[in-house]
Amino acid sequence: MxxxxxIHAGWIITVEPPFDTVKDHSLVIHDGRIIDLLPTRQAKQxxxxxxxxxxxxxxxxxxxxxxxxxxxxxxxxxxADDLPLMDWLQxxxxxxxxxxxxxxxxxxxxxxxxxxxxxGGTTCFNDMYFFPNIAAQQAQQAGIRATLGLIVIDFPTVWxxxxxxxxxxxxxxxxxxxxxxxxxxxxxxxxxxxxSDAPLQKIAAYAQELKRPxxxxxxxxxxxxxxAVEQTGKRPLQRLQxxxxxxxxxxxVHATQLTDAEISLLADAGATIVHCPESNLKLASGFCPxxxxxxxxxxxxxxxxxxxxxxxxxMFGEMRTAALIGKAVANDASAVSAMTxxxxxxxxxxxxxxxxxxxxxxRIGKAADVIAVDLSxxxxxxxxxxxxxxxxxxxxxxxxxVWVAGRRLLHNRQLTTLNLAELQEKIAVWQQRLAEx
Amino acid sequence: MxxxxxIHAGWIITVEPPFDTVKDHSLVIHDGRIIDLLPTRQAKQxxxxxxxxxxxxxxxxxxxxxxxxxxxxxxxxxxADDLPLMDWLQxxxxxxxxxxxxxxxxxxxxxxxxxxxxxGGTTCFNDMYFFPNIAAQQAQQAGIRATLGLIVIDFPTVWxxxxxxxxxxxxxxxxxxxxxxxxxxxxxxxxxxxxSDAPLQKIAAYAQELKRPxxxxxxxxxxxxxxAVEQTGKRPLQRLQxxxxxxxxxxxVHATQLTDAEISLLADAGATIVHCPESNLKLASGFCPxxxxxxxxxxxxxxxxxxxxxxxxxMFGEMRTAALIGKAVANDASAVSAMTxxxxxxxxxxxxxxxxxxxxxxRIGKAADVIAVDLSxxxxxxxxxxxxxxxxxxxxxxxxxVWVAGRRLLHNRQLTTLNLAELQEKIAVWQQRLAEx
Numbered sequence: 001m002x003x004x005x006x007i008h009a010g011w012i013i014t015v016e017p018p019f020d021t022v023k024d025h026s027l028v029i030h031d032g033r034i035i036d037l038l039p040t041r042q043a044k045q046x047x048x049x050x051x052x053x054x055x056x057x058x059x060x061x062x063x064x065x066x067x068x069x070x071x072x073x074x075x076x077x078x079x080a081d082d083l084p085l086m087d088w089l090q091x092x093x094x095x096x097x098x099x100x101x102x103x104x105x106x107x108x109x110x111x112x113x114x115x116x117x118x119x120g121g122t123t124c125f126n127d128m129y130f131f132p133n134i135a136a137q138q139a140q141q142a143g144i145r146a147t148l149g150l151i152v153i154d155f156p157t158v159w160x161x162x163x164x165x166x167x168x169x170x171x172x173x174x175x176x177x178x179x180x181x182x183x184x185x186x187x188x189x190x191x192x193x194x195x196s197d198a199p200l201q202k203i204a205a206y207a208q209e210l211k212r213p214x215x216x217x218x219x220x221x222x223x224x225x226x227x228a229v230e231q232t233g234k235r236p237l238q239r240l241q242x243x244x245x246x247x248x249x250x251x252x253v254h255a256t257q258l259t260d261a262e263i264s265l266l267a268d269a270g271a272t273i274v275h276c277p278e279s280n281l282k283l284a285s286g287f288c289p290x291x292x293x294x295x296x297x298x299x300x301x302x303x304x305x306x307x308x309x310x311x312x313x314x315m316f317g318e319m320r321t322a323a324l325i326g327k328a329v330a331n332d333a334s335a336v337s338a339m340t341x342x343x344x345x346x347x348x349x350x351x352x353x354x355x356x357x358x359x360x361x362x363r364i365g366k367a368a369d370v371i372a373v374d375l376s377x378x379x380x381x382x383x384x385x386x387x388x389x390x391x392x393x394x395x396x397x398x399x400x401x402v403w404v405a406g407r408r409l410l411h412n413r414q415l416t417t418l419n420l421a422e423l424q425e426k427i428a429v430w431q432q433r434l435a436e437x
Numbered sequence: 438m439x440x441x442x443x444i445h446a447g448w449i450i451t452v453e454p455p456f457d458t459v460k461d462h463s464l465v466i467h468d469g470r471i472i473d474l475l476p477t478r479q480a481k482q483x484x485x486x487x488x489x490x491x492x493x494x495x496x497x498x499x500x501x502x503x504x505x506x507x508x509x510x511x512x513x514x515x516x517a518d519d520l521p522l523m524d525w526l527q528x529x530x531x532x533x534x535x536x537x538x539x540x541x542x543x544x545x546x547x548x549x550x551x552x553x554x555x556x557g558g559t560t561c562f563n564d565m566y567f568f569p570n571i572a573a574q575q576a577q578q579a580g581i582r583a584t585l586g587l588i589v590i591d592f593p594t595v596w597x598x599x600x601x602x603x604x605x606x607x608x609x610x611x612x613x614x615x616x617x618x619x620x621x622x623x624x625x626x627x628x629x630x631x632x633s634d635a636p637l638q639k640i641a642a643y644a645q646e647l648k649r650p651x652x653x654x655x656x657x658x659x660x661x662x663x664x665a666v667e668q669t670g671k672r673p674l675q676r677l678q679x680x681x682x683x684x685x686x687x688x689x690v691h692a693t694q695l696t697d698a699e700i701s702l703l704a705d706a707g708a709t710i711v712h713c714p715e716s717n718l719k720l721a722s723g724f725c726p727x728x729x730x731x732x733x734x735x736x737x738x739x740x741x742x743x744x745x746x747x748x749x750x751x752m753f754g755e756m757r758t759a760a761l762i763g764k765a766v767a768n769d770a771s772a773v774s775a776m777t778x779x780x781x782x783x784x785x786x787x788x789x790x791x792x793x794x795x796x797x798x799x800r801i802g803k804a805a806d807v808i809a810v811d812l813s814x815x816x817x818x819x820x821x822x823x824x825x826x827x828x829x830x831x832x833x834x835x836x837x838x839v840w841v842a843g844r845r846l847l848h849n850r851q852l853t854t855l856n857l858a859e860l861q862e863k864i865a866v867w868q869q870r871l872a873e874x
Contacts, residue, residue: 382512397832
């Protein structure tokens, strides 16, 4: 049989049970989908590829899913560091956004983020930012998979004047993206402390009707909890529950402050926690009890947060940090194993976004969202266990090739759908503008 | 004036007070030393370089100092992960070492480590392992700076049969290295729980006489403290103090368990703590209270530990992790700033090793231990603050050039003193042997 792409790989990690790494296997891609995965010797007998790749030094794995980011904020990478969350937001980020937010900012910032993510093996991202229509357009042009957050926040911005306008613009975009292959939407109320009850109730109803995730920052810091208890008498998660938002559509970002009862609540509801370890550490927000959440049965995915508080969109770094900090917080070196971190960065993200039948693992029938990582470099030698090397030793620069829905977006480290030189020029202009503050 | 090397750089970070990053400056190197640092416009008038480098997209900074590692253990990278310290040591690492330890193991393992360190911008390492004579030989051949730990441990190995032999071999090596430029030694009793009082007392005396550092794992885990208190009635640091080891020569590695009194003791003594955040996290050993120690005036340096428990020798990753975890542990996002992390990875390491007049910052008169990092890559754009990008966003793959004592050991990412292909072949042989366990 003649197929579009045939990849012979040194190792393949499917991230499907039984979670074994298979050696000398091949992945067969046709019409954007994985149609077979079998020993290379057999693959060479059964298939002829229009494109054939011999990647004997490489491991193939599902593309990584960045389950929480603010893509366009990449333009503010490193502009204000070593500051607490509220100081950072109120005195640096929000004033800059107020001054500069525009379609052009989101267009160029999202392109920068997409370029960085593709070069680092991320094939899908869950975004939350203004002008999600522009982010969707850039994702589609670049060919990356994305869930666009339909932001809602109590104060007016250039994107919308009030919660009704935020919501109606969001619903329009959801409709526009309905039949597209790579992009869809999630409701994205910013946080309990920035969105009031009325819009949250509307979002709960729309989310159920449209079966879309609800992507929200929650329990990020102890301060957030204290303030909420003072103002409402309730912890934020309790308030969300009363508003009908704690269910399998909930994508709860950060969650560094959780009681055992709250962990059970999230587990029983089938909700997702998106763990953003580097952002939580950098802003000294607290420690998400990841091992405890996983043990309780919560779906825990992984996100970088925006590049303004990380300061990168590196899911390899994030996997490593998640595994390392997960052990230390659990006081158990066997907690959050390398394979667990990899699942958080792939299939658990797909589940969070309602995309588990489409991406997040290498299973026959799923879209071919695949990355190849060269393990022959000195830094990942010797090689006893590919999963261990990926999580604890490899860097994202070892990602050589990336396919999304069978289309090759990174080819031997070269981006195929984004013009790097043009992008660099645009970033330089933004750098000059933003540095004028 | 005609000089050996003239480097015109986009930015230079001297890591000297006032800690400002200077723009468009040049570094002048002659006879292995930094002889000037001045604006590029002036440099072009005053100096002619035999070699001239135009690195407008790069930042120059002092080479990084890895203040605690077990270089040769790189051959065991990833062989046993997700295990607690004592299980990892007793059931995996120590049996493998018992079976395979030899001059050849240390030779090839140290070469692997040196190659990885040079490619990642590390110009000096503080080693602790068997056959330090072999490690010294490999460091000298490669041209990297190293302090070789004269290991002492209560049990016999192929390197020495008892503490007297460990010590006498160590003293011989110290003598042999006396007049060499790049290598010297430190006493390296493994840990309080593996070295008894008599050899520790001898080490205390020799260290004072020879003015060499005493490099020791200490207070790595709560278990270590509990066991010591049970067996001796004392916390290990108290025991070291009584044995005369707590002074300015002490290089105390890990120190995740410290009372306020112990922090004061270390500060008053002028001792160094070597913080190894990734190893501490991975083995769930505990959290070193870095900000508190720095505030108390302790010299805190940074180490990767061995690649068997990290799993890399990446000082860029280690700086990032140190800054991130330092904030979270201090519950203060302004703690352990990017510049603080960079100081820990450079000048504080030099102080620990008694090399502060020789390396660790870019000061006129010091050896030219210098690295160049390309910040023009997408992942470090836009660029508002070079120090912030180095610590929070750059990867070690952006290190393009490395000089040690004025000799260029990495040239546009190519190693000049190590044969990579030969090394890879040797590693492959070790991989086969060790995997047979």
